[in-house]
Amino acid sequence: MDVNLNRRSFLRGTGAVTAAAVGAAAGLRLLTPAERALAAPGGAVKLDILYIGAHPDDEAGTLGALGQWNEYHGVRAGVITITRGEGGGNAVGLEEGPPLGLLREAEERRAVAYAGIEHIYNLDGLDFYYTASAPLSEQIWGHDSTLGRIVRVIRATRPSVIVTMNPSATDGNHGNHQQAAKLAVEAYYAAADPERFPEHADEGFQPWRVGRILQSGAVGSGPLGPDGPTIGYTPSVATDVVFGTWDGTVSERHGGERWSVVKTWAAREYITQGWGTRAFPPSDPARISSQWFTLIDTRTPYPAPTSGGLAAIQGAALQAPGGLPLGTEFYLETPGFHVLPGSTVEVVAHARAAARQPVPNATVTVEAPAGWTVSGDGRLGTLAPGRAATATFTVTVPADAVAGERFSLRGTLSTPRHGTGTVGEVVEIGAPVRGTLEPLPEIAQFREWTAANRVEHLDSLILPLLAIGSGRSRDIRVDLANTGDVPQSGTVTLSVPAGFGVSPASREYRDLAPGATDAVTFTVTNTDPSLPTSNRAPDDGRYPVEVVTTYDGGSATQDAAFLLVPSLELVKAATPPRVAGDVDESEFPGEVIDISTRWEGEQAPASDISGHAKITYTDDAFYVYVNITDDLLGFVLPPEDTKRQRRTDSVEINIDPRGTSANTSTVFIAGIFPVTDDPANGNPPSFHRDRDNRQGPGPETAPGMQVASRVGDPYTGYTVVAKIPFDVLPDTLDPQHVGFNILINDSDTQDKSSQTRIGWSTWQGVRADPYRWAVVTLPELAAKPSAPKEPVLPDTAAKSVDSPQSILQSAGDNVPLGGWRSLGDGSVEVLSASAAAGGVAARLRVRRAGTARIFVWDGAAVLGRLDRDLAAGRHTVTVPLSGTSDGAWLLVSLENGDANDAAAYRL
Incomplete structure (x- = not known):
């Protein structure tokens, strides 16, 4: 059967086959229900x-x-x-x-x-x-x-x-x-x-x-x-x-x-x-x-969430039992997410009839929590098909409402003939002034986004967090904003847990005008360095903090937390340690670091996976020693595949040169594999940079970095030694605040997966959040001005115009490849195609010039490909083949700038 498929023929009723036809559990499905009128x-x-x-x-x-x-x-x-x-x-x-x-x-x-x-x-x-x-x-x-x-x-x-x-x-x-x-x-x-x-x-x-x-x-x-x-x-x-x-x-x-x-x-x-x-x-x-x-x-009413397994889509994709006609819109709108105690709020109910179904004698009611009052006329009359109408209500918030609590306003649209539909709108009790702990950059950006898109209710379950090094001090900023309509004065107090000190005890702010912002700063010190760090501490390492802000007539509280991270003053090496498998850790001056705390995966005994490390430095490099106890060796990768270190036994060394990175594009991350499947060269260790400022094989991305290892025989674990020159880091070092972490991936299987991950500063998300890493200082290193290196990120993505699967789908469903601009329906058509000597000969009609990518594809593999720039007109092309074309497809994408079209022909 010959099927010539492009968007135009598809819409005229020619048979259609989508890319989903390429496979299912039982194998290839070239003809699917998509041949129905999709x-x-x-x-x-x-x-x-x-x-x-x-x-x-x-x-x-x-x-x-x-x-x-x-x-x-x-x-x-x-x-x-x-x-x-x-x-x-x-x-x-x-x-x-x-x-x-x-x-x-x-x-x-x-x-x-x-x-x-x-x-x-x-x-x-x-x-x-x-x-x-x-x-x-x-x-x-x-x-x-x-x-x-x-x-x-x-x-x-x-x-x-x-x-x-x-x-x-x-x-x-x-x-x-x-x-x-x-x-x-x-x-x-x-x-x-x-x-x-x-x-x-x-x-x-x-x-x-x-x-x-x-x-x-x-x-x-x-x-x-x-x-x-x-x-x-x-x-x-x-x-x-x-x-x-x-x-x-x-x-x-x-x-x-x-x-x-x-x-x-x-x-x-x-x-x-x-x-x-x-x-x-x-x-x-x-x-x-x-x-x-x-x-x-x-935009549509929804049934009670407990009404069954279809409730999520009823009222929108499926008719709700006893509900309004499918396609009816109904929702509530408030002037803003935050409402002040004692204030009045205008709530607008929006209703729109479905395109083909009127809503006769429509009435809206709005319900508020106990103690609130609601007034307004909800009679909308009859909504003709497609017609919209609104009803406005005045809602009064109780004067004793507590800042930070959330409530739902409930709206119901009723019509005697067609049933009812209900929606909710969430509001939060605000305060004229509420102090908020300075947000991490990513949190600040998210909050700005929620406000810009009027989805502030999504800013929930985000506990404000700031990291403090064990035994160290840092300045903490509290941001203030007056959301009321009169000037405000008051105090801000930072309540910290035992083992922390704050100076001063409180700060004043005065005459903060409506709509104005301000900030006050405290110095917080971890006064008890014996407190457990990272997720060794209770509540996943969160030490609770309260920010209490007073204003004329009341106060508001924000809950927050400090993350106590390890802190270490490094000892400079008088003589650089050897980078060799037989190195003794006595060559590394300074404290022993426990890196045995689990942060992801299965809990395992120390005999299964545990370890310790030491870090020292010279004038131009870090030296890191890692000693790991391990009971089973995971899959040993060949040298060319030593990347993405989470798959097997490996060591990750993470360095944030100035301790200020918001994400890992400005840090250094090296994954070190203690052994490779390379017997001709003695199965040496290998290292690879990943998820950082410059990814790729270690010798290319970190020239001058050296690694050595010793693997137990019989296997009881391994040691790794690494020299990391300062000049391969993405910035100069701040000797008073370098972010540093050592993480271990442990695999006990041969399926390229790790089961347990341990490390030094350990938290959920620690691999990607540099602020959770330990803080190290280099007291004998001279400070230098910051000189950041631009991130070198991957820049090649797979493209839909190169995907036979996507081309076949686009030819059938009228959606341009990759969501890019449509070049115009029928810009490329396959007029005919048939097997020829060593290939497939095809006649194409091109209405707009562009780059054509022509595939012969059997639903699982590309049998042949030809790329050619084509002018408008008719063309005959031959695609060379590497196999038989019986039952295959000839697929064509045509691309011009950011626009494309697709066509398909069943051989």
Whole structure:
């Protein structure tokens, strides 16, 4: 059968095959249900749900819910993946960069096919390395370009619900994940705004109002078992709205297995990430969990979260029982998130009838918590199809409301004929003046973002944190802002725990004008150096602090914490230690450092994994000695694969030259492997820089750095010695404040995975948060002015125009490759194609000049490729082949600048 597939022929009813056809658990599926009419008349494919993540595999946790919604309710989902994950590890081969990205795309397509998902939009963003920094992710991806492409895909696919990741700057949240979610939130609003990206209309993609946006996951606790969604989730923030869908539902499509098992099958497709052996869930239904979804925002009414496993999408993608007609909008709007005690607030209820369904005799009511008062007229009359109306209410906040508490205002839209719909709007009690501990740079940026996008409710569960070196002092700033309407005066007090001192005891501020800001500064000292540091201390190493601010008539308190990090004054070496396997640690002057504290993975006894270290320095280099006790040697990598050190036994040395880095793009990180599979050269150690200012093989990225090791025989562990010249660091040293850490990865298996991680300054997120590292001083080193080196980051991402999988999908669903600009439907067409001597001969019609990438692809491998710049007109090309083309596809992408088109032809 010949199938000539481009966007135009697709929309005219020619058979369509999407890239999801390339695989499922049972193997190749070239012909799928996508050959049905996938597109809505006159437009691209219509989706119900769109998941937005950063990497292939980010959606894995949601596939149980998405799959059963698809199987039993016909809900069609798609996935936006900003990167192809080419910066991640590879547990099965040596591919990295774009070739790894294309492998990971194929894994993702196979995985999501279990849930009936056929539409994946990889946006060609660069996956550079693991980071906890959303600002760095934004810098690398480009904000406006990436947001514009997400909005284009939303407008093209017209989903009713967006599901995304956690946008909050909470501890340990992957920076790529956070930035992807932030962009998803922005896109939720921008896609509906005709003034944002108006050029999309010229491509046929009109503004689109998504009904709801959800975060996959929740913070709190939820019950196990089939009744979990109806019992309900208990969120840590009481005003969070959390829906549940039980993963234990049986899938008839998948032979009667539960979706919890099917979801695990899907996860095992992500084999490059080491997920191929992921454990299966419990078989006992009472122990099977639910997938939880937290409401971020909504334009549509939603049922009670405990009404069942469909509540997350009812009212938006599915009709809610007893609810308003599907497509009806209803939401509340307040002037701001914070409300002052005793104030009055104007609350506007917005209602809009669905495009084809009126809402007769509509009435709105608003309910507030006990002690609050509400007044207003909620009669809206009849809303004609597509018509919007508003009702305004005045809400009075009690004078004794406590600053910092959150409350939900509840709105209900009723109509005698069609039922009711309810929504909530969260507000927080503010204070005229509230002192806040100076935020870390990434937290400050996040808070500015929440205010700019009117999603301040997402700024929750972010405890303000500042690090202090053990036995050291630092200045602490408290920021003040007057949010009231009269000048304020008062005091700020910093209440610190035992073992810390603060000077002075309090600070005054006077005559702070409405809308004005100010700050006061304290000096805090750790007066008891015997206090445990890092996560050796209770509460994951957080020492609680209170910032108490008084103002005329009251006071407000902010909870915060100090992170007590190790501190060490280094002893300069009179003679540089030898960098040799037989070096004795007595050559290293100074204190012994315990690096045996677990920070990730399985708890293990000292005989399994433990160690100590010593650090010294000369005028031009650090010298580090590490001695590790280990019972089993993990997989020994060949020298060419000694990178991404978390996969096997290795040592990580982390250095922040001036102790001020916000993320690891301005630090030095070396991963040292004590042994390699290189018998011809004596199986020597190897080192590689990763996730830092200059990644790559050690000899190239850190010239002059030296490593040596001794591996026990019989194996009982190893020692590593390293010399790190100061001139390979990304900046000059501040001798009074250098961030330093030593971390150990321990593997007891041969599957390129580590089970336990220990180290010196140990916390969740420590690999990516330099402020959590230990502080070392070099008392005999002269200070020099800062001279930072610009980060050298990976700059090559896998591109959709180079992906046969993406080309086949784009040719069928009318969404441009990578979310880039549409070159114009029918800009490239395959008129005919057939096997020729040693290749495939094809006749193409090109209406706009560009670079054509022509593939012969059998659904699993590229059999031939030809790249050619083509002018407008007809062309005959021959693609050389490396195998038979029977049953394969001829796929063409045409790219001109940032615009593209795609075509496909079944041979």
